[in-house]
Amino acid sequence: MEYKTEQEFLKSYNPDDYDRMAVVNDILLLSISNVEKENYRKLDEKCFSILLVKRDTFPFKDKWCLPGGFLNVKLGLEENARDILARETNLHNIFLEQLYTFGAVNRDPRMRVVSTAYMALIDKNQLKEQLNKNAEWFNIKMQETGDLITVQLNSSKQDLNFVVQKILKESTTDKYEYKIVENDYLAFDHPEIIIAGIDRFRNKILYTDIVFNIMPPIFTLSELQQVFEIALNKKLLVTAFRRIVADKVVKTKQIQTGGGHRPSVMYKYEKS
Amino acid sequence: MEYKTEQEFLKSYNPDDYDRMAVVNDILLLSISNVEKENYRKLDEKCFSILLVKRDTFPFKDKWCLPGGFLNVKLGLEENARDILARETNLHNIFLEQLYTFGAVNRDPRMRVVSTAYMALIDKNQLKEQLNKNAEWFNIKMQETGDLITVQLNSSKQDLNFVVQKILKESTTDKYEYKIVENDYLAFDHPEIIIAGIDRFRNKILYTDIVFNIMPPIFTLSELQQVFEIALNKKLLVTAFRRIVADKVVKTKQIQTGGGHRPSVMYKYEKS
DNA sequence: TGAATAGTGTCTGTGAGACAATATTAT
């Protein structure tokens, strides 16, 4: 069939002539938790935490998953992700970055579903609004042994864990694929999304200002250093660390006391 | 309606209850061209080049676009991208990296289409196979003035150009959006994809080994430096450059002569 | 008072920038 004009062509175009697929957004909501220490002098330990939602419908009923939802045909991709986030958490205007698009053939048992995952960063302590009743924050502990990554997720309600294998993609030197080796609690391929997101955060913390999206408006340099340390998974020397962030933060007049030791000056982020 | 088991739920699940959308892959095929110099002693200049295809069907009939196609429901996302590439270029086993997923509401006049763009790197001089008759390599010249990026595409058949505006995304310090300001020749939002791909290559050239995917198997260090210089859009000092790549390349026994000057040793890539 | 963190000073070695010097070729 031949068309003379674009209008004519579009008029006769029928989407139903093609295979059915769906597009969804899944959102990795990343924050920092404090794990309180017994000793009043010691600093709280910190760790990453993520928001998971317990599914009360099929598929994967009773398993946990990232907040997500189908793409509304009237919304742009990121707009749709923000919409989902607002529904699940009542959060607005937060940092959102497209992470990766997952499109394995059988990642969803219902039909062919392509998921564009987003990473959102917040300081969950600022979160005043009530969470959805099925939503829950989980603290993350990760352990890497060889090419296996073991992840433990702890919350007041339940503890979950999974294991993924990190595989260097063929013909690359810096791209990894994550294959799920063990996973009894999470729905879909969400373990992969979680790992990919934490990896992205880790990779960007040194050469961007991404970290300040996960921090409160004002913070001490020790707190900031702790976040760097859990992201990079190693201890940093104080001097070196302060040099890294020196031109990204400015002193405020506030001081944090109460720790049984010299109080710290609080800083805020300032673009250089 | 209540379901007892996942099987029962899936059996009654009807994809047609939801809005129609399509998923496509578009592929930015990036290579390097030599622009020959008049003086036999001088080095050839190099520039990026990309493969575009002239559309012979609606929509955007007679405009140029990136090689792309609908997602086959039986293929994974990357697998589908490789399939498209094989169809358009007869190329197999080449470097392919997911670039970004574009999902603006009206990016395709036919229906809601989400495009996961991939970046492919090759040395097009190695390309022995015949290209599709509508496909053509275009040399790229980019110029940045303020927040405007002017792009000129030259081929033996036709010259194209477009202008995009680079906009820092709100609440970020390192993410840009590209708004098309002027574009008479390219279909869809493909100017954005082109810019995003070149940007990705530029950003990764310093901290990954991505560049070797666009190089021939053996090359001189001057050639490699030229590629760095067009990617980074600045001259590099020889000494500094050689230090950067020193642990990524090894000498071969081959020597390149014929340039009216001291011949160069040819090197090959070796993972460090 | 002492255990703990906050914050600053400084030495040293590495590595990037800058530039100079030498090598080799085709015309």
Next chain:
DNA sequence: ATAATATTGTCTCACAGACACTATTCA
């Protein structure tokens, strides 16, 4: 011989790693 690029040497300066030292708090 000359114009061009190829390749190596080396000086300097900035900066990161390492570590020491001082400051300050509260049970």
